[in-house]
Amino acid sequence: MTATQETLAVAPVATARRRRVRGVKRGHLPIALIMITPAVVGFAVFFAYPTIQGIYYSFTDFHVLSPPNWVGLDNFRELFGDDVFWHSLWVTVYFVLLSVVFGILISLVTAVIMHRLTRSTLIRGLILLPFLISGVVAAMTWSWMMDPGLGVINSLLVKITGHPLLFFGDSALAVPSLAAISVWKSMGYNAILIFAGLQTIPATIYEAGRVDGATEFQMFRRLTVPLLRNILVMVVILTVIGSFQVFDIVQVTTKGGPENASLVLQMYIYNKAFTQFDFGYAATMSLALFVMLIAITFTQLRMTRASESDLN
Structure with a gap:
């Protein structure tokens, strides 16, 4: 055939x-x-x-008890001239910077320690445990621990320094204290994500580094961090988005005080919507936050070239 x-x-x-x-x-x-x-x-x-x-x-004047009234761009004009909005945006950015920088560093170090020193499932579970706790519960627990009169942290500080600290009552300490709670709560989840990324790095790469005489710190800086780029980008984006949306720990601990020192953007939106019942303006601020998060996410992906992998 x-x-x-x-x-x-x-x-x-x-x-x-x-x-x-x-x-x-x-x-x-x-x-x-x-x-x-x-x-x-x-x-x-x-x-x-x-x-x-x-x-x-966001394009209406809406106060719940009356029907929405179309006002066009009036809310956006008011937004650009609202000093409280810009102040709350700066407070939010400050909180995000603290949460991202310290959160990623602590999570990265924790993941590397777990990867190099222990494979215990129990330890991984204990590290992940804070992430599983409700934000309200975590905020209440830390507010009790940081209480200037009865808190265990201030009791230790009194023994060491002789005086307590007003973690949530001091304008300079309010945002760092909130960021510390956020870092503690999200650190375990981020560490597990980074730990999963470490599992994908071939052991032969580290063996080759040792043969070339590289120290542990040199391998961490020149091998581990570059090879974790994709995972780190994802963790940074998730942390930034979550930090911009912080509300529960602020509502439980400071409620935006003292003197608006911890008034994050979500808290200001909540106050406008459910305290002053100005839902139209609150929707405008929410839309502005949504656009900012989209812009930040795409900028991060563009700058870090997250789609490329050093393992390829």
């Missing part, structure tokens, strides 16, 4: 097989639509519709 005859003999078989595959795919389509319907409905009801409605409210 020639090659042409073999091709002609195989062609009908291949055509019939493709028809059967298409038939199977069409037969699975109704089941697939049924399976994704709950997720699509949930996305539309709890995300898409509230987002569109929030964008609409």
Whole structure:
């Protein structure tokens, strides 16, 4: 049999097989639509519709008891001239910087220690435990521990320095104290993510580094950190987004005080919406925060080239 005859003999078989595959795919389509319907409905009801409605409210004067009144860009003009908004934005950025810098450093060191010194599942679970605690519970616990009269931390400080510190009552210490709580709560989760990234680095790379006479610190700086770039970028983005959305620990501990020293943007939005009932202006600030988070995320991805891997 020639090659042409073999091709002609195989062609009908291949055509019939493709028809059967298409038939199977069409037969699975109704089941697939049924399976994704709950997720699509949930996305539309709890995300898409509230987002569109929030964008609409940002262009209105809406105070709940009266119907929304279209005002166009008036809310955005008020936003640019609102000193409290810019102050709360600066406080939020300060909080984010503290949370990201110290949080990532502590998480990275913790993950490296777990990877190089121990493989205990119990230790990993204990490190992850703070992340599983509610933000409200964590804030209440730390507020008791930092209490100037009865807190265990201040009791130790009195023995060492002779006087307590007003962690949440001092304008200079309020934001760093809130950032410390945030770092403590998220450190375990970030460390586990980085630890998972460390597992993907081949051991032969470190062996080659030792053969070349590199010290542990040199291998950490020149091998570990560059090879963890993708994971670190993801952790930084998650930390930045979570830090910009901080609310629970501020509401429990300082409520934005003293004298607006810890008034983060989410707290200001909450006060406008649920204290002054100015939902239109609160929606405008929420939209501004949403745009800022998108811009920050894309900028981070662009600057770090997160899609590239040094292992390739």
